[in-house]
Amino acid sequence: MTISSPNRVIFLFPFSYNLILQLDSKGVSKEIIMFSFSSVFAEIACIMAIATAVGGLALWLRQPLIMAFIIVGILIGPAGLQIVSANEEVELLAELGIALLLFVVGLKLDPHEIQSVGPVAIIAGMGQIIITGILGDVIASFLGFDLISAFYIGLSLTFSSTIIVVKLLSDRQEIDALHGRIALGVLIVQDLVVVVAMILLTAFSEDSQQSLGQEIISVILKGGIFLLFIAFLTRYVLPKLLHVLANSTELLLIFAISWAIALAAVGDGLGFSKEVGAFVAGVSLASTTYRATIGARLVSLRDFLLLFFFINLGIHVNVSYLGSEIMSAVILSAFVLLGKPLMIMVLMSIIGYQKYTSTITSLSLSQISEFSLIIATLGLDLGHINENVLGLITLVGLITMGVSTYMIIDSHTIYEKLLPVVSHFNKLIPHSHQKLGDLDAEKVDRVDIILFGLGRYGGSLIKALQGSGLQVLGVDFNPELVRAWRNQGVLAFYGDAEDPEFAATLPLNKAKWVISTLPGQRIGLTLLHTLEYQKFQGKIAVTSHTEREMKILKSAGSDLVLLPFRDAAHEAARLLVSDLN
Secondary structure (H helix, E strand, O other): EEEEEEEEEEEOOEEEEEEEEEEEEOOOEEEEHHHHEEOOHHHHHHHHHHHHHHHHHHHHHOOOOOEEEEHHHHHOOOOOOOOOOOOOHHHHHHHHHHHHHHHHHHHHHOOOHHHOOHHHHHHHHHHHHHHHHHHHHHHHHOOOHHHHHHHHHHHHHHOOOHHHHHHHHHHHOOOOHHHHHHHHHHHHHHHHHHHHHHHHHHHHHOOOOOOHHEEEEEEHHHHHHHHHHHHHHHHHHHHHHHHHHHHHHHHHHHHHHHHHHHHHHHHHOOOHHHHHHHHHHHHHHHHHOOHHHHHHHHHHHHHHHHHHHHHHHOOOOOOHHHHHHHHHHHHHHHHHHHHHHHHHHHHHHHOOHHHHHHHHHHHHHHOOOHHHHHHHHHHHOOOOOOHHHHHHHHHHHHHHHHHHHHHEEEEEEEEHHHHHHHHHHHHHHOOOOOOHHHHHHHOOOOOOEEEOOOOOOHHHHHHHHHHOOEEEEEOOOHHHHHHHHHHHOOEEOOOOOOOHHHOOOOOOOOEEEEEEEEEEEEHHHHHHHHHHHHOOEEEEEEEEEHHHHHHHHOOOOOOOEEHHHHHHHHHHHHHHHHHHH
């Protein structure tokens, strides 16, 4: 029972708070502060101010902002200060952030690139879902849960968080790396399985008006028609429309946001998720010449709106349900944090991926998903599980999302520390060699330069070097690029510059130079340390975009640091001065 004391309301523009006397079930009274705001605008302003303060503290403590914002949600929600009353507004901003996040990711992925990681995404994704679901069900049964509750727990453990993984990989500029694209492919497979799972669960409820078969056939038909329609627009309509809209950058940006939100709504309305719809919207524009412009302008807006997703996640945490199953939550969290990465690593190794790629990918997927909480809530609404099971799944979500955030941020450091264990374990797994990555399959008689990165900069460099009579061996993690360069007669192979074990397969004893055209301090340092370990006797050139990184790479042992923008500017200036003289 709650008794309000009107004479104790204290007004502080633009909000007020009321001291309320609340009686619990035992009749014990306690005072609670209830905040109220003059407008939704003032409430959102207060939320953002608190998020800024807590975020600043997190940065000072060198903690990830994602966890800081989830804590903000718990702090301002029903479990904390009870500041939030504008739940619908916060949820709307959160959903807009999710839509833009997946839209920007789709923008960066050409359909050909998605196709290149399709097989491993399907095999690793489906294999992990099946194995995790079965083992999670068994563990939950041993912990004393009934069959239906154990089923829901096992199902909830199978999915990984698309939002957290994509956000962190995007921040680290690894979403385009091989392990980033594979992780994204697995997440897409999981999201589609979530849709099917929710259909099945709803079909088993008493309120379902369609049979299970009708539900599945309906989703397949709607999905097929939806994709065919988008493919038609992508081929014949969108390129011409964007060309007209590009006369105004503002109008182009407005269209992109509208397109993302519209397809997210369509995807949700057809029975898929908003994430799938927004992702398809991004992919539909990925093959156009305007994707870079659109993506660059949306990043800041995306990050602002995603703030509300993590806050909203914290707001909906019901702390009263969390304490009853702490030991079970710890056991299940350990299974997710250790077991899921192990399964994905084994499956990827069997397919033929090397231990670096399989390990980094698996570390990215070591948490449960926001969809796991949605499935648990659905189970509660259907009467299949009780509030204790929902609290358990929520607590596992908080633990795994929190710990996996650090695992993703420090994935490369973790890999280096686990390398002896991973190497020993990797020998026990049967491997399938990838043709494009098997350097032993071809005899390499002469190599002057080994060059990592076959994109625009690396490709131009290869042409110039070969024009000077040098033999260049090119390496890239994009199978399509490797195949394209091979068709042009270039000695190109599939591999990753950040994979230490791949360097051991290279003909380093024949090369005079090893060049990396991939920018970034981490990539450069990894390659330098790997070549030092392999006792490479030639010279090394790496690429950077900043003077600060250049100094670090120079001090680490690089013979030459390429600065593409500076070098291009110097060459342009030389040509202009030569013409003027």
